[in-house]
Amino acid sequence: MRDTCKNLEIDTKIHTVEYNPEVVDNKAREKGKEINFIIGDLYDIEKVLPQDFMNSLKHPILITDDAHVNIANNLTYLNQFLEEGDYLFVEDLNPDSSNVIFDPFNFE
Ligand SMILES: C[S@@+](CC[C@H](N)C(=O)[O-])C[C@H]1O[C@@H](n2cnc3c(N)ncnc32)[C@H](O)[C@@H]1O
Numbered sequence: 001m002r003d004t005c006k007n008l009e010i011d012t013k014i015h016t017v018e019y020n021p022e023v024v025d026n027k028a029r030e031k032g033k034e035i036n037f038i039i040g041d042l043y044d045i046e047k048v049l050p051q052d053f054m055n056s057l058k059h060p061i062l063i064t065d066d067a068h069v070n071i072a073n074n075l076t077y078l079n080q081f082l083e084e085g086d087y088l089f090v091e092d093l094n095p096d097s098s099n100v101i102f103d104p105f106n107f108e
Pocket of ligand 1: 017018020023041042043066067068
């Protein structure tokens, strides 16, 4: 994401959430000034991405979920911070997956 934005000369800040610090690649860490690595658990999204932080983000926001955990709860939480023109992607969504128990086009 960071390289794509850089190549397209998009001035942006990237925040990424991961609960296992060991999977964060060293090359990515070296780009630490441009990427904010947030170590936290997406089963506790209100703590990991608190309201103050979310409200401080400059729009447009692009959110992409690729953790495949607690999806309905997390999309519902994040939805309150989105405005017209923002984007929210859920990667690799499998409709047969047991944790997808909502209509992604009709969540509150
Ligand atoms: C499919 S991988 C994402 C890979 C990443 N998008 C990339 O391109 O490098 C899913 C990641 O979600 C993380 N993850 C799983 N459960 C999580 C949780 N409860 N909180 C935060 N991260 C979690 C895993 O450790 C894993 O690194």
